[in-house]
Amino acid sequence: MKNKEQRIMKDINHKISREIVNTAKKHKAKVIKLERLENIRSTTRTSRKNNPSLHTWSFYRLAQYIEYKAKLAGIEVEYVDSVYTSQKCPQCGNIHHAKDRKYICKCGYHTHRDLLGAINICNSTEYIGNRCIA
Template identity: 80%
Template sequence: MVSYTLAVVKTNNKEQRIMKDIDHKLSREIVNTAKAHDISVIKLERLQNIRSTTRTSRKNNHSLHTWSFYRLATFVEYKAKLAGIEVEYVDPAYTSQICPISGRIQHAKDRNYICRCGYQTHRDLLGAINICNSTEYIGNRYTA
């Protein structure tokens, strides 16, 4: 029983090291891409309580619960700061449901979003467009 427990702990530790390495590489890629395109602000979704609000299948449940959103955001923040790039957080509500043309809120069917105004795109791209175009009132200023 002890050897089984030790094996599980070792596996979990290895998985955490791999995930941390992936977060470092991904955050570096995000910041390098921003620098290459002269981007001064990186916008991230504010993903608090994502684990409790997301519905997942059994197959995806483990990957959702082992990924550290906070750690990735922290890595992006400190690497962006070193590069002179600001990081802003955006409310993720409805980002993949709001048409950037008409402003209508409509659920995407499957992976594609089709608005009544005729606009259509992949829902992940729609979310990225809406995050990019978002403005929020933070403190005493608007972000864009």
């Protein structure tokens, strides 16, 4: 069963990475930014809902696939610091924890927490390298 699961995850990672690179090409992006997720398993809260999928997902492999497919397409991959990406308001810079999946800042800015993270990664100037593991 474990080999079957690994093959399925490898296939999913290939499909996700291809979609990411194809989307970047479609929008003529020159850079794909990713969070450096070195200690994701030890820093996330565990729950019955997330635990099995989080601990079997190969973040490193997905990042490698994105890197090599992006390189073939002439797109650079940069890694940014993941600190506060889903907690920092892109308008006022205020940092606070979101309730549920909704992020509402004191300044009035509101969005989905995952979209907030993507916005902050895109706008990040905290460049920490162009390789998955330094």
